[in-house]
Amino acid sequence: MSPDYDKEKVEALEAELDCLQKENEALGLMFETMSRKYIMLHQAYLHQKSNKRQRLEVPAAAGSKASQVFVKTDPRDQSLIVKDGFQWRKYGQKVTKDNPSPRAYFKCFMAPGCPVKKKVQRCVEDKSIVVATYEGQHNHDVDSTAAGKSLLASCSSAIFSGTRSIPFPPLDNPFRPTITLDLTLSGSDLQNHRNLPSFMHDYSTSNDDRNNKKKKIEDYVASFTKDPNFTLALAAAVARSIKTEHPKPSPP
Protein backbone atom coordinates (compact mmCIF):
# COMPACT_ATOMS: atom_id res chain seq x y z
CA MET A 1 0.00 0.00 0.00
CA SER A 2 2.14 2.79 -1.15
CA PRO A 3 0.99 6.34 -0.61
CA ASP A 4 0.88 6.84 -4.33
CA TYR A 5 -1.97 4.44 -4.53
CA ASP A 6 -3.90 6.36 -1.95
CA LYS A 7 -3.08 9.61 -3.62
CA GLU A 8 -4.27 8.34 -6.92
CA LYS A 9 -7.39 7.06 -5.35
CA VAL A 10 -8.02 10.37 -3.68
CA GLU A 11 -7.56 12.18 -6.92
CA ALA A 12 -9.97 9.91 -8.66
CA LEU A 13 -12.50 10.40 -5.92
CA GLU A 14 -12.00 14.12 -6.06
CA ALA A 15 -12.59 14.11 -9.78
CA GLU A 16 -15.74 12.12 -9.31
CA LEU A 17 -16.83 14.42 -6.54
CA ASP A 18 -16.27 17.40 -8.76
CA CYS A 19 -18.32 15.84 -11.48
CA LEU A 20 -21.09 15.05 -9.08
CA GLN A 21 -21.00 18.52 -7.66
CA LYS A 22 -21.28 19.95 -11.11
CA GLU A 23 -24.23 17.80 -11.90
CA ASN A 24 -25.78 18.57 -8.58
CA GLU A 25 -25.39 22.21 -9.32
CA ALA A 26 -27.10 21.79 -12.65
CA LEU A 27 -29.91 19.84 -11.08
CA GLY A 28 -30.27 22.38 -8.35
CA LEU A 29 -30.46 25.09 -10.94
CA MET A 30 -33.18 23.21 -12.74
CA PHE A 31 -35.12 22.74 -9.58
CA GLU A 32 -34.71 26.34 -8.66
CA THR A 33 -35.85 27.39 -12.08
CA MET A 34 -38.86 25.18 -11.82
CA SER A 35 -39.78 26.53 -8.44
CA ARG A 36 -39.34 30.07 -9.59
CA LYS A 37 -41.44 29.45 -12.61
CA TYR A 38 -44.15 27.93 -10.51
CA ILE A 39 -44.11 30.87 -8.18
CA MET A 40 -44.24 33.26 -11.08
CA LEU A 41 -47.07 31.35 -12.63
CA HIS A 42 -49.02 31.33 -9.43
CA GLN A 43 -48.37 34.99 -8.88
CA ALA A 44 -49.43 35.78 -12.42
CA TYR A 45 -52.52 33.70 -11.94
CA LEU A 46 -53.48 35.50 -8.77
CA HIS A 47 -52.72 38.82 -10.36
CA GLN A 48 -54.75 38.05 -13.41
CA LYS A 49 -57.53 36.67 -11.30
CA SER A 50 -57.77 39.73 -9.11
CA ASN A 51 -56.99 42.30 -11.74
CA LYS A 52 -58.66 41.66 -15.04
CA ARG A 53 -56.34 43.69 -17.17
CA GLN A 54 -52.64 43.45 -16.81
CA ARG A 55 -50.48 46.12 -18.31
CA LEU A 56 -48.16 43.55 -19.73
CA GLU A 57 -48.58 43.53 -23.47
CA VAL A 58 -47.13 40.08 -23.50
CA PRO A 59 -49.26 38.51 -26.20
CA ALA A 60 -48.86 34.79 -26.28
CA ALA A 61 -46.58 34.35 -23.33
CA ALA A 62 -49.30 35.18 -20.84
CA GLY A 63 -50.94 31.82 -21.04
CA SER A 64 -49.21 28.51 -20.88
CA LYS A 65 -48.94 28.28 -24.60
CA ALA A 66 -45.28 27.60 -24.69
CA SER A 67 -43.63 25.17 -22.38
CA GLN A 68 -39.96 24.54 -22.10
CA VAL A 69 -38.47 21.22 -21.34
CA PHE A 70 -34.92 20.68 -20.26
CA VAL A 71 -33.79 17.29 -21.36
CA LYS A 72 -30.59 15.65 -20.34
CA THR A 73 -29.64 12.91 -22.71
CA ASP A 74 -26.76 11.55 -24.63
CA PRO A 75 -25.53 13.81 -27.37
CA ARG A 76 -26.06 11.14 -29.98
CA ASP A 77 -29.54 10.33 -28.76
CA GLN A 78 -30.81 13.77 -29.46
CA SER A 79 -33.01 12.63 -32.27
CA LEU A 80 -34.54 10.01 -30.00
CA ILE A 81 -36.27 12.50 -27.82
CA VAL A 82 -38.66 13.00 -30.68
CA LYS A 83 -40.27 9.69 -29.86
CA ASP A 84 -42.01 10.93 -26.77
CA GLY A 85 -45.43 9.62 -27.60
CA PHE A 86 -46.18 12.07 -30.37
CA GLN A 87 -45.29 11.96 -34.02
CA TRP A 88 -43.13 14.83 -35.06
CA ARG A 89 -42.15 15.81 -38.55
CA LYS A 90 -39.04 17.86 -38.87
CA TYR A 91 -39.57 20.84 -41.07
CA GLY A 92 -36.53 22.95 -40.53
CA GLN A 93 -33.18 23.42 -38.94
CA LYS A 94 -31.41 26.65 -38.28
CA VAL A 95 -28.24 27.79 -36.69
CA THR A 96 -28.78 30.48 -34.14
CA LYS A 97 -26.42 33.25 -33.35
CA ASP A 98 -26.11 32.67 -29.64
CA ASN A 99 -25.90 28.92 -29.74
CA PRO A 100 -23.45 27.09 -31.97
CA SER A 101 -25.69 24.08 -31.88
CA PRO A 102 -28.34 24.01 -34.59
CA ARG A 103 -31.95 24.29 -33.67
CA ALA A 104 -34.41 21.82 -35.08
CA TYR A 105 -38.06 22.57 -35.78
CA PHE A 106 -40.68 19.89 -35.47
CA LYS A 107 -44.40 19.82 -36.02
CA CYS A 108 -46.89 17.32 -34.69
CA PHE A 109 -48.74 15.54 -37.45
CA MET A 110 -50.33 12.89 -35.32
CA ALA A 111 -53.76 14.39 -35.86
CA PRO A 112 -55.01 16.68 -38.62
CA GLY A 113 -55.08 20.23 -37.49
CA CYS A 114 -52.79 19.78 -34.56
CA PRO A 115 -50.82 22.99 -34.46
CA VAL A 116 -48.31 21.88 -31.91
CA LYS A 117 -44.75 22.77 -32.78
CA LYS A 118 -41.59 21.95 -31.05
CA LYS A 119 -38.12 23.39 -31.11
CA VAL A 120 -35.17 21.36 -29.98
CA GLN A 121 -31.77 22.80 -29.32
CA ARG A 122 -28.81 21.68 -27.36
CA CYS A 123 -27.58 23.65 -24.42
CA VAL A 124 -24.69 25.97 -25.00
CA GLU A 125 -22.27 24.57 -22.47
CA ASP A 126 -23.46 21.11 -21.70
CA LYS A 127 -23.97 19.36 -24.99
CA SER A 128 -25.67 16.52 -23.20
CA ILE A 129 -28.58 18.78 -22.31
CA VAL A 130 -31.09 19.71 -24.90
CA VAL A 131 -33.84 22.26 -24.50
CA ALA A 132 -37.13 21.50 -26.16
CA THR A 133 -39.76 24.19 -26.48
CA TYR A 134 -43.30 23.03 -27.03
CA GLU A 135 -45.78 25.46 -28.49
CA GLY A 136 -49.51 24.97 -28.45
CA GLN A 137 -51.45 22.07 -27.11
CA HIS A 138 -52.61 18.88 -28.73
CA ASN A 139 -56.24 18.34 -29.54
CA HIS A 140 -55.92 14.60 -29.77
CA ASP A 141 -55.15 11.72 -27.50
CA VAL A 142 -51.63 10.72 -26.83
CA ASP A 143 -50.86 7.27 -28.04
CA SER A 144 -50.27 5.42 -24.83
CA THR A 145 -48.57 2.54 -26.56
CA ALA A 146 -46.09 4.79 -28.25
CA ALA A 147 -45.67 6.71 -25.04
CA GLY A 148 -45.03 3.54 -23.15
CA LYS A 149 -42.60 2.48 -25.79
CA SER A 150 -40.95 5.85 -25.64
CA LEU A 151 -37.76 5.44 -23.75
CA LEU A 152 -37.73 4.88 -20.09
CA ALA A 153 -40.24 7.38 -18.89
CA SER A 154 -42.12 4.93 -16.74
CA CYS A 155 -39.28 4.14 -14.40
CA SER A 156 -39.02 7.68 -13.14
CA SER A 157 -42.72 8.02 -12.61
CA ALA A 158 -42.62 4.77 -10.72
CA ILE A 159 -40.25 6.36 -8.29
CA PHE A 160 -42.59 9.19 -7.60
CA SER A 161 -45.83 7.30 -7.69
CA GLY A 162 -44.82 4.23 -5.79
CA THR A 163 -41.83 3.20 -3.83
CA ARG A 164 -39.08 5.55 -3.00
CA SER A 165 -36.43 2.93 -3.19
CA ILE A 166 -34.32 3.12 -6.25
CA PRO A 167 -33.79 -0.31 -7.73
CA PHE A 168 -31.49 1.09 -10.35
CA PRO A 169 -27.80 1.78 -10.19
CA PRO A 170 -27.50 5.48 -9.65
CA LEU A 171 -25.07 7.85 -11.27
CA ASP A 172 -22.68 5.07 -12.08
CA ASN A 173 -24.93 3.86 -14.82
CA PRO A 174 -23.81 5.32 -18.14
CA PHE A 175 -27.17 4.37 -19.59
CA ARG A 176 -28.67 7.22 -17.68
CA PRO A 177 -31.45 8.05 -20.04
CA THR A 178 -32.95 11.45 -19.87
CA ILE A 179 -33.94 14.23 -17.60
CA THR A 180 -37.05 16.08 -18.50
CA LEU A 181 -38.25 19.10 -16.65
CA ASP A 182 -41.57 20.24 -17.95
CA LEU A 183 -41.96 23.89 -17.23
CA THR A 184 -45.25 25.08 -18.55
CA LEU A 185 -44.32 28.68 -18.75
CA SER A 186 -42.65 30.90 -21.22
CA GLY A 187 -38.99 31.56 -20.80
CA SER A 188 -39.18 35.25 -21.59
CA ASP A 189 -41.05 35.93 -18.39
CA LEU A 190 -38.47 34.01 -16.52
CA GLN A 191 -35.74 36.23 -17.78
CA ASN A 192 -37.79 39.29 -17.11
CA HIS A 193 -38.53 38.38 -13.55
CA ARG A 194 -35.29 36.65 -12.96
CA ASN A 195 -33.89 39.59 -11.09
CA LEU A 196 -37.10 40.32 -9.30
CA PRO A 197 -37.34 38.09 -6.27
CA SER A 198 -40.04 40.36 -4.92
CA PHE A 199 -42.65 38.00 -6.25
CA MET A 200 -41.24 35.09 -4.43
CA HIS A 201 -40.73 37.06 -1.29
CA ASP A 202 -44.17 38.53 -1.46
CA TYR A 203 -45.71 35.20 -2.08
CA SER A 204 -43.73 33.52 0.63
CA THR A 205 -44.52 36.09 3.26
CA SER A 206 -48.07 36.83 2.30
CA ASN A 207 -49.09 33.24 2.26
CA ASP A 208 -49.83 31.88 5.70
CA ASP A 209 -48.48 28.41 5.31
CA ARG A 210 -45.34 27.73 3.45
CA ASN A 211 -45.98 24.06 3.69
CA ASN A 212 -48.78 24.56 1.29
CA LYS A 213 -46.33 26.00 -1.13
CA LYS A 214 -44.05 23.06 -0.70
CA LYS A 215 -46.96 20.77 -1.20
CA LYS A 216 -47.88 22.58 -4.34
CA ILE A 217 -44.39 22.29 -5.66
CA GLU A 218 -44.36 18.66 -4.82
CA ASP A 219 -47.65 18.13 -6.50
CA TYR A 220 -46.40 20.03 -9.50
CA VAL A 221 -43.31 17.90 -9.60
CA ALA A 222 -45.42 14.79 -9.41
CA SER A 223 -47.59 16.13 -12.19
CA PHE A 224 -44.84 16.62 -14.67
CA THR A 225 -43.13 13.43 -13.76
CA LYS A 226 -46.03 11.52 -15.15
CA ASP A 227 -45.48 12.64 -18.67
CA PRO A 228 -41.86 13.26 -19.53
CA ASN A 229 -38.82 11.32 -18.78
CA PHE A 230 -36.76 11.74 -15.71
CA THR A 231 -33.35 10.62 -14.83
CA LEU A 232 -32.95 8.63 -11.72
CA ALA A 233 -30.50 11.07 -10.31
CA LEU A 234 -32.80 14.02 -10.68
CA ALA A 235 -35.70 12.03 -9.35
CA ALA A 236 -33.80 11.01 -6.28
CA ALA A 237 -32.39 14.48 -5.81
CA VAL A 238 -35.75 16.18 -6.05
CA ALA A 239 -37.37 13.54 -3.90
CA ARG A 240 -34.78 13.99 -1.22
CA SER A 241 -35.00 17.73 -1.47
CA ILE A 242 -38.73 17.63 -0.99
CA LYS A 243 -38.61 14.90 1.55
CA THR A 244 -36.18 16.74 3.74
CA GLU A 245 -38.17 19.92 3.73
CA HIS A 246 -41.60 18.45 3.75
CA PRO A 247 -41.57 14.86 4.95
CA LYS A 248 -45.19 14.19 4.24
CA PRO A 249 -45.61 13.19 0.63
CA SER A 250 -48.90 11.30 0.55
CA PRO A 251 -49.33 11.06 -3.19
CA PRO A 252 -52.81 10.27 -4.51
Place this chain on the structure above:
DNA sequence: CGCGTTTGACCCGCGC
Protein backbone atom coordinates in the same frame (compact mmCIF):
# COMPACT_ATOMS: atom_id res chain seq x y z
C1' DC B 1 -42.65 4.04 -54.92
C1' DG B 2 -44.18 6.45 -50.61
C1' DC B 3 -42.80 9.02 -46.95
C1' DG B 4 -39.83 11.53 -43.83
C1' DT B 5 -35.56 14.13 -43.45
C1' DT B 6 -32.35 17.43 -45.43
C1' DT B 7 -31.10 21.80 -46.68
C1' DG B 8 -30.88 26.11 -49.07
C1' DA B 9 -34.19 29.64 -50.33
C1' DC B 10 -37.65 32.59 -48.97
C1' DC B 11 -40.18 35.49 -45.78
C1' DC B 12 -41.05 38.64 -42.23
C1' DG B 13 -40.50 41.32 -38.15
C1' DC B 14 -37.34 44.36 -36.02
C1' DG B 15 -33.59 47.54 -35.07
C1' DC B 16 -30.37 50.80 -36.89
Place this chain on the structure above:
DNA sequence: GCGCGGGTCAAACGCG
Protein backbone atom coordinates in the same frame (compact mmCIF):
# COMPACT_ATOMS: atom_id res chain seq x y z
C1' DG C 1 -34.59 51.37 -46.52
C1' DC C 2 -31.53 47.95 -45.47
C1' DG C 3 -29.34 44.30 -43.01
C1' DC C 4 -29.89 40.69 -39.83
C1' DG C 5 -31.74 36.97 -37.32
C1' DG C 6 -35.02 33.70 -36.66
C1' DG C 7 -39.05 30.82 -38.60
C1' DT C 8 -41.10 28.30 -42.52
C1' DC C 9 -41.39 26.27 -47.23
C1' DA C 10 -40.49 23.03 -50.52
C1' DA C 11 -37.60 20.64 -53.81
C1' DA C 12 -34.32 17.18 -53.64
C1' DC C 13 -32.58 13.26 -51.52
C1' DG C 14 -32.39 8.84 -49.20
C1' DC C 15 -34.23 4.87 -47.22
C1' DG C 16 -37.33 0.84 -46.49
